[in-house]
Amino acid sequence: QVQLVESGGGLVQPGGSLRLSCAASGSIFSSSAMAWYRQAPGKQREFIAHITAGSSTNYADSVKGRFTISRDNAENTVYLQMNSLKPDDTAVYYCRMFARADYWGQGTQVTVSS
Numbered sequence: 020q021v022q023l024v025e026s027g028g029g030l031v032q033p034g035g036s037l038r039l040s041c042a043a044s045g046s047i048f049s050s051s052a053m054a055w056y057r058q059a060p061g062k063q064r065e066f067i068a069h070i071t072a073g074s075s076t077n078y079a080d081s082v083k084g085r086f087t088i089s090r091d092n093a094e095n096t097v098y099l100q101m102n103s104l105k106p107d108d109t110a111v112y113y114c115r116m117f118a119r120a121d122y123w124g125q126g127t128q129v130t131v132s133s
Contacts, residue, residue: 028127041114057110
């Protein structure tokens with residue numbers, strides 16, 4: 020059974036930065052693609068960034084150039100570096116593992132406000 024645990028969320032001012040982490044249990048992390056999603060109040064969950072097992076990446080247009088997804092297979096962790104944050108980035112951020120089953124973390128709140 021895989022468990023995903025996100026951390027690193029919090030309150031940050033516009034223009035600031037945060038780095039989110041998603042730690043995965045189990046032995047399939049290094050062979051699995053990972054992704055970050057977010058859900059703002061009253062909105063549908065939306066895709067943010069994806070990284071393959073080979074570390075190829077792609078991003079939603081809304082975050083391209085500001086967010087960076089990366090992974091550390093030795094630590095079974097995927098990261099989301101978020102720079103130049105805007106109030107519209109306020110949401111609960113979730114990580115997702117693409118494996119035989121579909122795994123999601125519990126989410127971490129990011130609030131961008133002055």
